[in-house]
Amino acid sequence: MASLVIVLAVAGERSLVVSASVSASGCDLFRGRWVSDESYPLYNASSCPFVPDVFDCRRNGRPDSGYLKLRWSPAGCEMPSFDGAAFLRRWRGKTVMLVGDSLSMNQWVSLACMLHAALPAPGRVAFVPGEPVSSVRFVDYDLLLVLYHTTFLVDVVTEEGVGRVLRLDSMRNATTWIGAHLLVFNTWHWWTYRGKSQVWDFVEDGNSTYRDMDRVTAFSKGLSTWARWVDANIDTSRTRVFFQGISPSHYMSKQEDSEVPARGGSCLKQTRPLQDATEAVLPEQAVVRGVIDAMTSPVSLLDITALSQLRIDAHPSVYAGRGRDGCDCTHWCIAGLPDAWNQIMYAMLLQKN
Numbered sequence: 364m365a366s367l368v369i370v371l372a373v374a375g376e377r378s379l380v381v382s383a384s385v386s387a388s389g390c391d392l393f394r395g396r397w398v399s400d401e402s403y404p405l406y407n408a409s410s411c412p413f414v415p416d417v418f419d420c421r422r423n424g425r426p427d428s429g430y431l432k433l434r435w436s437p438a439g440c441e442m443p444s445f446d447g448a449a450f451l452r453r454w455r456g457k458t459v460m461l462v463g464d465s466l467s468m469n470q471w472v473s474l475a476c477m478l479h480a481a482l483p484a485p486g487r488v489a490f491v492p493g494e495p496v497s498s499v500r501f502v503d504y505d506l507l508l509v510l511y512h513t514t515f516l517v518d519v520v521t522e523e524g525v526g527r528v529l530r531l532d533s534m535r536n537a538t539t540w541i542g543a544h545l546l547v548f549n550t551w552h553w554w555t556y557r558g559k560s561q562v563w564d565f566v567e568d569g570n571s572t573y574r575d576m577d578r579v580t581a582f583s584k585g586l587s588t589w590a591r592w593v594d595a596n597i598d599t600s601r602t603r604v605f606f607q608g609i610s611p612s613h614y615m616s617k618q619e620d621s622e623v624p625a626r627g628g629s630c631l632k633q634t635r636p637l638q639d640a641t642e643a644v645l646p647e648q649a650v651v652r653g654v655i656d657a658m659t660s661p662v663s664l665l666d667i668t669a670l671s672q673l674r675i676d677a678h679p680s681v682y683a684g685r686g687r688d689g690c691d692c693t694h695w696c697i698a699g700l701p702d703a704w705n706q707i708m709y710a711m712l713l714q715k716n
């Protein structure tokens with residue numbers, strides 16, 4: 364416990380808020396490259412009881428396995444190897460909660476499998492899938508790993524005679540997140556959906572209601588509401604807060620009007636990572652950075668966009684399971700890329716500066 368207190372005390376300093384990923388040694392965990400490592404993956408997904416069909420690429424027939432055997436290697440330092448047993452001990456008696464959309468689910472399943480693989484046999488787990496809350500309890504450690512599914516972080520409410528309203532300044536359900544000891548938030552993908560995949564009819568900002576709004580602007584307003592909520596409600600001396608940055612999709616052209624993307628997404632048949640990432644910062648990435656930098660609470664940005672952009676090979680593509688006949692270039696296979704997100708988060712939790 365003592366070491367956790369030290370981390371939190373350091374995290375209280377403003378400097379860590381601005382460049383959360385840069386340690387005293389100057390190492391940026393998010394710059395680096397993917398290297399082959401035959402010891403990977405970190406766990407066998409067939410032996411992990413939490414993997415939903417949509418992420419279980421091998422079981423769904425994906426034939427290649429190179430995508431499983433890549434390790435993220437930061438440019439300026441060694442990343443500590445993930446010690447699941449140490450994680451279980453350190454977070455004993457605590458609640459770790461991921462809050463967000465299916466990309467949060469991707470990271471949650473990955474972390475659940477990484478911890479499950481570290482359990483001394485026979486590991487006792489209680490798995491309760493549900494909506495909006497799913498959980499895995501690691502019984503012998505009294506560690507509760509929770510997924511709270513919410514697409515926008517802010518509320519969508521059905522108003523009689525009006526319809527479904529996306530309320531940019533309302534977070535009524537958020538009270539259930541208070542009390543977790545480690546919180547990892549994420550939202551973005553659903554902000555872009557139009558047509559049948561759009562789950563609201565109007566957007567409300569303060570006392571004004573609109574048919575639509577520029578989506579990056581709406582995202583910025585909604586994320587600012589989240590930031591004010593964290594600043595007002597989360598005691599960061601007992602809760603460590605992360606924001607999972609923008610997880611990139613790989614489509615030839617953006618499929619904004621469809622939840623299930625069309626065939627021919629550009630991740631199709633990709634078996635190797637890209638060599639070069641674009642340096643361009645996406646508008647939604649700029650929003651995330653701006654909002655987090657303006658917060659008074661220390662929030663660590665898991666700035667996964669660039670390292671994930673390289674992983675065009677890591678999506679389920681056509682191996683997302685029965686009943687999904689599109690090409691999924693949004694989510695990620697398990698085992699796979701989200702394991703690296705969790706390894707980096709683990710490294711950031713260890714950083715004492």
Ligand SMILES: *[C@@H]1O[C@H](CO)[C@@H](O)[C@H](O)[C@H]1NC(C)=O
Nearest residue numbers: 403404406407408409410411
């Ligand atoms: C993974 O686990 C499955 C089922 O337990 C087993 O059949 C398979 O051989 C394992 N794969 C590896 C690479 O260990």
Ligand SMILES: *[C@@H]1O[C@H](CO)[C@@H](O)[C@H](O)[C@H]1NC(C)=O
Nearest residue numbers: 494495517518519520535536
């Ligand atoms: C709060 O969560 C419940 C499900 O537990 C959901 O039905 C409801 O729509 C949510 N409320 C808001 C305001 O998002």
Ligand SMILES: *[C@@H]1O[C@H](CO)[C@@H](O)[C@H](O)[C@H]1NC(C)=O
Nearest residue numbers: 531532567568569570571572
């Ligand atoms: C919204 O309307 C209420 C009641 O009319 C008013 O008190 C409040 O100041 C308004 N808020 C904004 C942001 O305009």
